[in-house]
Amino acid sequence: MEATTCEDRHMIEMSLPPLATDGTGCFPEIAPRRFSHIGNVFLRPAGLQLYSRSDGGHIRIVRLAVSRDCYEATSGHSIAADPDILRMCLDLRDDRPRGLLKQIHGELAAPGFASAALLEAYGTALIIETARSIAERQERHANLGRLAGWQYRRVCERIEAEGPAPSLAELASLCGVSIRHFNRLYRALTGENVTAHIARTQVSRAMVLLTDEALPLKEVAARLGFTHPGSFSAAFRRATGISPSRYRQQAKWRL
Structure with a gap:
C-alpha cells in the first residue's frame, strides 16, 4: 500500500x-x-x-x-x-x-x-x-555531537587542578572517548580547541604565581608542570608577548 x-x-x-x-x-x-x-x-x-x-x-x-x-x-x-x-x-x-x-x-x-x-x-x-x-x-x-555537561565539567576540573597540565589522552579518557572524537566534541561545544583552554588556564595560574617574588622562576615552572624554566618562559612569551620576568616586574610596579 x-x-x-x-x-x-x-x-x-x-x-x-x-x-x-x-x-x-x-x-x-x-x-x-x-x-x-x-x-x-x-x-x-x-x-x-x-x-x-x-x-x-x-x-x-x-x-x-x-x-x-x-x-x-x-x-x-x-x-x-x-x-x-x-x-x-x-x-x-x-x-x-x-x-x-x-x-x-x-x-x-x-x-x-x-x-x-x-x-x-x-x-x-x-x-x-x-x-x-x-x-x-x-x-x-x-x-550527540558535542560534550555532555558532565563530560565538560570533568574536563574543566582537571584542567584547572593544581599541577602539570593534562594530556589530551587523559582528558579523552575522562570522557570515555577517543582523542580524535574528544577533540571534535569539545570544539562543537565550545568553539575552540581544548589546547587553547589548557594554555589559557596555565597562563592565568602562572600570572598568579609570578606575583609572589619569593618564588624563583624555576619553582613557578615546576608547579606548572614544565621540566625546564626555559620551556616555561617560551610558552609564557608565546601566550602573552612578554617574558615571565618582565611580567613580574610590571606586576610589581602595579602593586
Whole structure:
C-alpha cells in the first residue's frame, strides 16, 4: 500500500493492536529519499506531504486532530520542517503519549460520567506530552555531537587542578572517548580547541604565581608542570608577548 497525504491539522495517532502494520514514510517536499520507520505512535504534521508505504491490510487507529495554532498555543512549541525533527514525529517512542492515547481510546469505547470533559483534558495533556517528547528527543539529538555537561565539567576540573597540565589522552579518557572524537566534541561545544583552554588556564595560574617574588622562576615552572624554566618562559612569551620576568616586574610596579 502506498499513499500520499497532506493534512490541514496535526494528527497525533496510535495504531491499535493487533491490527497495526509496519510502514515507512518520507516527506517529499523536504527530504524525498529519506525514509523513516513509522512507529506505533506518530504525528503527521499539518501542511506537509507525507508519502507512506506498507504491506497494507486492515488497521485501526485512535487519533487526535489538532490545528497548528491550537497545538502551538497549548504547548508553546512548534514543529519545524526539519528532516531530523520530522523523522522523530513519525516514531514518538514515548510511553506518555502512548498512555494518553490508550486512555482516549478507552473512553471513546466506553464513555463514562463527564466523558467530553475528560476527553478534552486527555487531549490537552496529549498535545503537551507530544511536544515534550519531540523537544526532549531533539535536545538529546543535538547533544550527540558535542560534550555532555558532565563530560565538560570533568574536563574543566582537571584542567584547572593544581599541577602539570593534562594530556589530551587523559582528558579523552575522562570522557570515555577517543582523542580524535574528544577533540571534535569539545570544539562543537565550545568553539575552540581544548589546547587553547589548557594554555589559557596555565597562563592565568602562572600570572598568579609570578606575583609572589619569593618564588624563583624555576619553582613557578615546576608547579606548572614544565621540566625546564626555559620551556616555561617560551610558552609564557608565546601566550602573552612578554617574558615571565618582565611580567613580574610590571606586576610589581602595579602593586
